[in-house]
Amino acid sequence: MSTQRLDAHAAALDARVRNAVTAGTLATHRNRRRIFGEDYADSDALRAAGAAIRQHALDHLDEYLPAAEAALVAHGVRVHYARDARRASDVVLDILRAAGVTRVVKAKSMVSEEAGLAARLAGAGISCVESDLGELIVQLDGDHPSHIVRPIIHRDRAGIAATFARHGLGDHDEDPQTITLRARRFLRERFFSAQASLSGANFVSAESGRVVVLTNEGNNRFGAAAAPLHVVVTSIDKVVPTDRDLGVLLALLPRSATGQRATTYVELIGGPRPANRPSGPEVVQVVFVDHFRSDILGSEWHEILRCIRCGACMNACPVYREASGHAYRGVYPGPLGAVMEPLLGDAAHYAERVDLARASSLCGACADVCPVQIPLPDLLVRHRARATRERLAAANAATPPMGGYAFLASSPRLWGLALHASRLLRFVPLARLRIPLLSAWLATRTLPDWRGGRFRAYMRRRRGG
Amino acid sequence: MSDDRAHILAAVAASLARRPTRTPRPDYDPAVATARGRLTGGDLLADLRRNFEAAAGSWLTSPAALAGCLREHGAHAGYCDPALPAEIRAALTAAGLACAGHVVRADIEALDFAVTRATAAIAETGSLVLTDADTPDRLTAIAPWIHVAVLDPATIRASLADMLASLPDDPNIVFVTGPSQTADVEGILIRGVHGPGVQCCLPMDSHRSQETAT
Numbered sequence A: 001m002s003t004q005r006l007d008a009h010a011a012a013l014d015a016r017v018r019n020a021v022t023a024g025t026l027a028t029h030r031n032r033r034r035i036f037g038e039d040y041a042d043s044d045a046l047r048a049a050g051a052a053i054r055q056h057a058l059d060h061l062d063e064y065l066p067a068a069e070a071a072l073v074a075h076g077v078r079v080h081y082a083r084d085a086r087r088a089s090d091v092v093l094d095i096l097r098a099a100g101v102t103r104v105v106k107a108k109s110m111v112s113e114e115a116g117l118a119a120r121l122a123g124a125g126i127s128c129v130e131s132d133l134g135e136l137i138v139q140l141d142g143d144h145p146s147h148i149v150r151p152i153i154h155r156d157r158a159g160i161a162a163t164f165a166r167h168g169l170g171d172h173d174e175d176p177q178t179i180t181l182r183a184r185r186f187l188r189e190r191f192f193s194a195q196a197s198l199s200g201a202n203f204v205s206a207e208s209g210r211v212v213v214l215t216n217e218g219n220n221r222f223g224a225a226a227a228p229l230h231v232v233v234t235s236i237d238k239v240v241p242t243d244r245d246l247g248v249l250l251a252l253l254p255r256s257a258t259g260q261r262a263t264t265y266v267e268l269i270g271g272p273r274p275a276n277r278p279s280g281p282e283v284v285q286v287v288f289v290d291h292f293r294s295d296i297l298g299s300e301w302h303e304i305l306r307c308i309r310c311g312a313c314m315n316a317c318p319v320y321r322e323a324s325g326h327a328y329r330g331v332y333p334g335p336l337g338a339v340m341e342p343l344l345g346d347a348a349h350y351a352e353r354v355d356l357a358r359a360s361s362l363c364g365a366c367a368d369v370c371p372v373q374i375p376l377p378d379l380l381v382r383h384r385a386r387a388t389r390e391r392l393a394a395a396n397a398a399t400p401p402m403g404g405y406a407f408l409a410s411s412p413r414l415w416g417l418a419l420h421a422s423r424l425l426r427f428v429p430l431a432r433l434r435i436p437l438l439s440a441w442l443a444t445r446t447l448p449d450w451r452g453g454r455f456r457a458y459m460r461r462r463r464g465g
Numbered sequence B: 001m002s003d004d005r006a007h008i009l010a011a012v013a014a015s016l017a018r019r020p021t022r023t024p025r026p027d028y029d030p031a032v033a034t035a036r037g038r039l040t041g042g043d044l045l046a047d048l049r050r051n052f053e054a055a056a057g058s059w060l061t062s063p064a065a066l067a068g069c070l071r072e073h074g075a076h077a078g079y080c081d082p083a084l085p086a087e088i089r090a091a092l093t094a095a096g097l098a099c100a101g102h103v104v105r106a107d108i109e110a111l112d113f114a115v116t117r118a119t120a121a122i123a124e125t126g127s128l129v130l131t132d133a134d135t136p137d138r139l140t141a142i143a144p145w146i147h148v149a150v151l152d153p154a155t156i157r158a159s160l161a162d163m164l165a166s167l168p169d170d171p172n173i174v175f176v177t178g179p180s181q182t183a184d185v186e187g188i189l190i191r192g193v194h195g196p197g198v199q200c201c202l203p204m205d206s207h208r209s210q211e212t213a214t
Helices: A005-011 A015-039 A043-059 A061-074 A085-098 A110-115 A117-123 A133-141 A157-166 A176-193 A219-226 A243-258 A293-297 A302-306 A312-316 A318-323 A334-343 A347-358 A365-369 A376-389 A403-409 A412-427 A436-442 A454-464 B002-018 B044-054 B063-072 B086-094 B105-110 B138-142 B160-164 B206-213
Strands: A078-082 A103-106 A127-130 A196-199 A203-205 A211-215 A229-235 A265-269 A283-289 B077-080 B098-100 B113-117 B120-122 B127-130 B146-151 B172-176 B198-203
Touching: A005 A318, A005 A347, A015 A043, A015 A243, A015 A312, A015 A318, A043 A061, A043 A243, A043 A302, A061 A078, A061 A203, A061 A283, A061 B002, A078 A085, A078 B002, A085 A110, A085 A117, A085 A229, A085 A283, A103 A117, A103 A176, A103 A219, A110 A117, A110 A229, A110 A283, A117 A127, A127 A133, A133 A157, A133 A176, A157 A176, A176 A219, A176 B105, A196 A219, A203 A243, A211 A219, A211 A229, A211 A243, A219 A265, A219 B138, A243 B160, A293 A302, A293 B002, A302 A334, A312 A334, A312 A365, A334 A347, A334 A365, A334 A376, A347 A376, A365 A376, A403 A412, B044 B120, B044 B198, B063 B086, B063 B146, B063 B198, B077 B086, B086 B098, B105 B138, B113 B138, B120 B160, B127 B146, B138 B146
Parallel strands: A078 A283, A103 A127, A103 A196, A196 A229, A229 A283, B077 B098, B077 B113, B113 B146, B146 B198
Antiparallel strands: A203 A211, A211 A265, A265 B172, B120 B127, B127 B172
16 A cells, blocks of 8 residues: 655654754744734634735736836836746846846745755855754755745754854753854854855745845844845745735734744835935845746635635644654645645646645645635635545555545435445455455444434435424 | 856756756745734834844833933944934034044944935834935944944834845845844854844934924
């Protein structure tokens, strides 16, 4: 009997990792619920507004994307487009080379993770240091983030201390305060010597062209204050219509992501620094990356583009908690990743990743916490339906054959007959049949007597009487 | 590159054309986002203080209190925006703190603290609003361990929604809510990652400031 790749990953997972992930997600999940309860009598009204703002923006992206571009250009920002992740790396590399840049500090940008940008820059001889503490630790280790908000949720302090010791950031010390201070010292000289800073965008206002970047550490505030060039790499779906709309999204995002009322630093970047100021970028450039977003926009999964990357769905997901983010084999883990990852490539990529849609019991916890009300279980079911339609083997691994059931269930008469006939199963020693799935199940359970068909008879009598 | 632009916009248009309907612009009250219980409906300065302190900010009531706070954190030398009321610098100097009115980039790492003007504040979230217009050098507001924002209470907005409805025209508007922080390591909250470990607010009304300055 074959197993799904995610199950195999979960089964082999180090207990330390599983404990770290379970504890981290549960704590954040509780904080999220507590703060929404404290702050709003009806948080669903706020979520509904967030959902409507995002869906409206996406449904009019043909207007808002050019509007955002025009507003950015009017404020002296250079705007670029990249149709896919590879082109995005090309564009950023061209920008940096043209400016003679060899040292970069980088704040978080999810789409640049999709593009593998940091590695690409390193390959081109440009040093690119991650400035978010978690991202830095992942970078030092040659590891990958396992959560979109808490990249090292899978790591404990002993492992992090070992990483720092290995990379010459001081002797082994597991104190989180010491770890943080060492990262502060390590990044300082890099901030001051960087010739460019990179970041993503949480939102871009089409009305004003303001690029919104949220950090708790202040790493992008520092990076973009110290370097003469700032490059924003973001996907086209981040555009929102107006500055006013940011109010709803800035209320939803920190509460959903970390249980905070406000992220420590909310930066509204509106262009290059004024001529009379010594710090801040003289040049700001924005790269809008498509990378399959325009395809998703017209697909039956279009609601996923509302996502504001809070990570609440993965914190709520019982499968994520058991399997960890790396089980999802991509940039986006959890329910978000299970919907998104198969869509970020061609048909072969889809076939290779769509098994992720099975990594859910469809319990709906993700949809309950989503700040923009993405119907995540529905989107997973649509993947399953397509995978079945297209007979994608990997996606259907470990799924019992349902052909016989489907045949019976599609005819009321056959179904009724089968129910009555199933009473004969009473006389079959099921446990002794060599059906692996069945014997595994019966090893710890007993079945009640088969009484098939009685309910149908009862209903018939009721209707008749 | 312009090729990519045309390609993307055409793909977006084609995808949207396939969709049967488009969601209209939502008609919502911006106040839906305002958290209950954060604003008492009375004194905005008191609301700001409560929410600022809840976000681990240090609230100071006078230049003398500021000097005391800086000494308590072991500060020796810092930067004070010369455009601020002279009594602030006087209080700091009197307490034996070295106070530069101008710093070059090479000296920023040596600063223990910086005092600059906040453009506004948001009472609901306890946030300070910093801009390039009122911050002579962005690095002074992010690099030193202690940052002090001098705030004119007349500039306080009630809610985040109010602030967003009246943003100044500035290339760099930052809402700062408490000290720089992380919980990346096992979810344990640590303050002072890349930015200040201590974020202070000193309210001083502009009327009084002008009197003192002249």
